[in-house]
Amino acid sequence: MALHLTHEVLRLSLRDPFRIARSDHDAGHAVTTVVVELRDDRFPDVVGIGEGYPDRFYGDTVDTMAAVFPLLLAAVGEPDPTPAGLVAAGARLTSAIAHHGGAKCAIDIALHDLVGKVTGRSITDLLDLPGPIPPTDFTLGLDEPAIVAERAIRASRFPALKIKCGGPSDLATLEAVRAIYAGPLRIDANTGWQPDVAVALLPELERLGVELIEQPFPARRLDQLRWLQERSSLPIVADESAVTIDDLDDLVGVVKGVNVKLAKCGGVGPARAMLARARELGFRTFLGCMEETSVAIAASAAVASLADWVDLDGNLLLADDPFTGLELGDDCRWRLADAPGLGVARRAG
Numbered sequence: 001m002a003l004h005l006t007h008e009v010l011r012l013s014l015r016d017p018f019r020i021a022r023s024d025h026d027a028g029h030a031v032t033t034v035v036v037e038l039r040d041d042r043f044p045d046v047v048g049i050g051e052g053y054p055d056r057f058y059g060d061t062v063d064t065m066a067a068v069f070p071l072l073l074a075a076v077g078e079p080d081p082t083p084a085g086l087v088a089a090g091a092r093l094t095s096a097i098a099h100h101g102g103a104k105c106a107i108d109i110a111l112h113d114l115v116g117k118v119t120g121r122s123i124t125d126l127l128d129l130p131g132p133i134p135p136t137d138f139t140l141g142l143d144e145p146a147i148v149a150e151r152a153i154r155a156s157r158f159p160a161l162k163i164k165c166g167g168p169s170d171l172a173t174l175e176a177v178r179a180i181y182a183g184p185l186r187i188d189a190n191t192g193w194q195p196d197v198a199v200a201l202l203p204e205l206e207r208l209g210v211e212l213i214e215q216p217f218p219a220r221r222l223d224q225l226r227w228l229q230e231r232s233s234l235p236i237v238a239d240e241s242a243v244t245i246d247d248l249d250d251l252v253g254v255v256k257g258v259n260v261k262l263a264k265c266g267g268v269g270p271a272r273a274m275l276a277r278a279r280e281l282g283f284r285t286f287l288g289c290m291e292e293t294s295v296a297i298a299a300s301a302a303v304a305s306l307a308d309w310v311d312l313d314g315n316l317l318l319a320d321d322p323f324t325g326l327e328l329g330d331d332c333r334w335r336l337a338d339a340p341g342l343g344v345a346r347r348a349g
């Protein structure tokens with residue numbers, strides 16, 4: 001066995017409380033994420049860093065991740081330290097076991113970092129994705145309208161805001177934010193709306209300059225999503241309904257956009273493939289994240305040139321990101337360090 005993995009569960013405080021409409025989502029004042037270190041006997045001086053977010057909604061917990069890591073590692077075997085080797089390793093991760101996107105993501109990111117460090121190539125060089133990436137928006141969780149508006153003032157440097165909806169005062173919240181912020185608003189109900197409420201809101205959302213509506217209804221209710229998209233001039237974006245590349249075909253003709261996340265689909269390689277396939281199928285592509293550190297955000301930024309919209313702000317929601325090396329430009333575009341692999345390292349101290 002050439003690969004060795006250790007993992008660490010991190011409990012990280014948030015800058016501001018962060019709530020969404022799904023009740024299973026326990027993020028409030030702190031979040032839990034899993035960081036891994038991957039070593040390869042062939043390259044004893046190199047450590048690949050990865051991260052996977054344990055989201056119960058998608059079948060990952062801290063315990064399930066620890067349980068499937070050995071199985072996934074065995075499936076990967078001894079990958080070639082090349083771009084083709086990474087693609088082959090990703091395919092073996094995908095086929096080793098269904099679901100468990102967070103666990104697969106942690107190993108897949110660590111493999112990219114390790115191979116980058118072994119070969120002296122940045123992750124964007126390994127992926128051959130040097131293109132420009134869109135700026136990230138900034139996400140505001142559910143709260144009282146005045147509190148959300150106050151957070152919007154603090155986030156006014158961002159060229160777009162993502163507003164969590166599905167609470168009791170969505171319209172009041174959007175009105176309060178619009179009163180102090182001029183840019184596009186992207187709204188995400190996290191499955192929390194009813195069809196009659198959503199369709200009644202459409203004229204108001206258009207008036208308020210909403211750019212897209214993410215996952216208004218439960219993941220399996222493609223009938224409801226199609227019904228609303230047929231009545232909406234705004235794109236409906238599937239998130240909870242679009243977990244892996246295998247979900248895309250069923251969404252054609254249902255919604256106009258899909259939200260791809262590394263923690264859902266299983267890492268860098270699967271996200272790249274899912275974004276490319278989504279564009280082939282005519283979707284607008286949104287690249288999202290969980291409440292993750294700079295490790296997962298850097299890995300996500302590496303494929304962001306394949307996205308039309310970017311929501312990579314998980315590390316910005318943390319009070320103290322334990323990693324350093326990823327920089328947000330004045331234009332709100334992520335800049336990866338010009339260094340091998342992900343270009344991120346543990347913050348000293």
Ligand SMILES: [Mg+2]
Pocket residue numbers: 188190214215239240259
């Ligand atoms: Mg979402």
